[in-house]
Amino acid sequence: MDKEKWSEEKIEKMLSQVPNPKDNRSIDEVYTRLKNDKRLQDQQPIERKSWKWMPIAVTIAAVLLLGILTPSMLKDSQHQSDQVSESTFMQMDESADELAEVEKSIEEAALFQADKSSHLLLADELDGYIPFQIGLVSRAHVIPVTFLIPSETIQVDFQKENPNSVELYQKYAGQLREEALGFDAYHPFEGEIIAEEGMVRHKLPSNHSYDRSSASIQVYEGTIRSTFNDFSKVLPVQENGDAIEFSQVGTMDAIQINHDRHAASYYKYTLPSGQTYIVPQDAGEFAETVEEALLNMKKQFSDDFESLVPESVHYDVQVVEDTVFIQFKDLLDLSQMNDDEARLMIEGFMLTAEQFQLAIKLENVMQENFGKYDLSEALPRPVASNPVDFITE
Structure with missing residues (x-):
């Protein structure tokens, strides 16, 4: 039968065949029988063993387990805490480094902006660059x-x-966009520029335009001096190398590029575009000494050039070894001057003295620092003037 496969129909059929139980006894009869049944009479309850030691054991076990687990948990917790702390400190260090980089970038940007208003370059500002000077x-x-x-x-x-x-x-001369910078289209020079035997030779074609007037000759010589100032002289010649004559002056001698021969005082020059430059004035007096050149800076020789020294500022000049001391007669408060005005004056002094390979020291000035300059010491000698963006074709 155990092996038979039962179905719901078979089960229901078998259950239907089971007779219904019937009890014809009265209620009183049933009650009397139950009352006399000894199995249902009161008996003393069987006392079960009380496991009173269980809570104590559980407590002890819990304490022991806690004693075992706590160091491990604390170690893990400490390890995690150390990891979190280490991670936190690393993040703090990284954040500090990033903040320092941001601050450095801001300082460099601010310094860059300040330097953009400067009209000269110092040696440490040329790091990573080569200066290409040109007139x-x-x-x-x-x-x-x-x-x-x-x-x-x-x-x-x-x-x-x-x-x-x-x-x-x-x-690079042929790549320059002079007009985009506000200048006249002048370069490259006509003919061929070559360096040989420690000097520069400029081989000119017969139809060159540099001798059309005395002014054009002056401009030609000025651009030569400003461009090839690492040579001692430049000799204009014919294309075959023979001496050349300029219609205004006759046979051209070598153009001397010698700072000791003479020097021009520096002035402010403004392009039609409004851009300003510090330039050696070519319309004034040439000085034979640095004292003369610096004192000439207060003179006005041409409407095209503006003095870099305010009318109210007066000074004496004295040379001691390789330093020129500029002593202001009255205490000079640079804060009473426009920043650009003060910077132009200081840098004009520096560039004028540099023509004699001398540094300057300003005396009787209220401030000890101005922009990038430490006025408590002799100022560094400039290495170049009027930095401009390298705009090419």
Whole structure:
């Protein structure tokens, strides 16, 4: 039967065949029988063993377990805490580094903005760059400017670190967008520029335009001096190398590029675009001494040039060894001057003295610092003037 397969129908059929139980006894009869049944009479309850030691044991076990687990838990917790702390400190360090980088970037940006208003370059500002100096032209005046070429570009273009001014000129002069910078279209020079025997030769075609007037000759010589100032002289010659004559002056001698021969005082020059530059005035007196050149800066020789020294500022000049001391007669408070005005005056002094390879020291000035300059010491000698963006074709 156990092996038979039961179905709901079979089960229901079998259940229907089971007789219904019937009890014909009265209620009283049933009650009397139950009352006399000894199995249902009261008996003393069987006392079960009480496991009173269980809570104590559980407590002891719990304590022991806690004793075992706590160091491990604390160790894990400490490890996690150490990890969190280490992670937190690492994040704090990283955040501090990032903040320092941001602050450094802000400072560099601020310094960069401040330097953009400067009209000269110091030696430490040339790190990573090679200066390409050239004389640009505006309204028959020569404006010496400096293009900063990245050292990487120089290395690619020349396969060496320090090309001379002739090499730089041959490579980049034809690429300059002078008019985009507000200057006249003047470069590259007509003819061929070559360096040989320690000097520069300028081979000119017969129809060159540099001798049309005395003014054009002056501009030509000015651009030559401003562009090839790492050579001692530049000799204009015919294309075959023979001496050349300029219609205004006759046979041309070598153009001397010698700072000791004479020097012009520096003045402010403004392009028609409104851009200002510090330039050696070509319409004034040439000085034979640095004292004369610095004192001439207060004189006005041309409407095209503006003195860098305010009329109310007076000073004496004294040279001691390789430093020029500029002593202001009255205590000079630079805060009473416009920042640009004060900067132009200081840098004009520096550039004028540099023509004699001398540094300057300002005396009787209220401030000890101004912009990037420490006025408590002799100011560094500039290495270039009028930095401009390198805009090429």
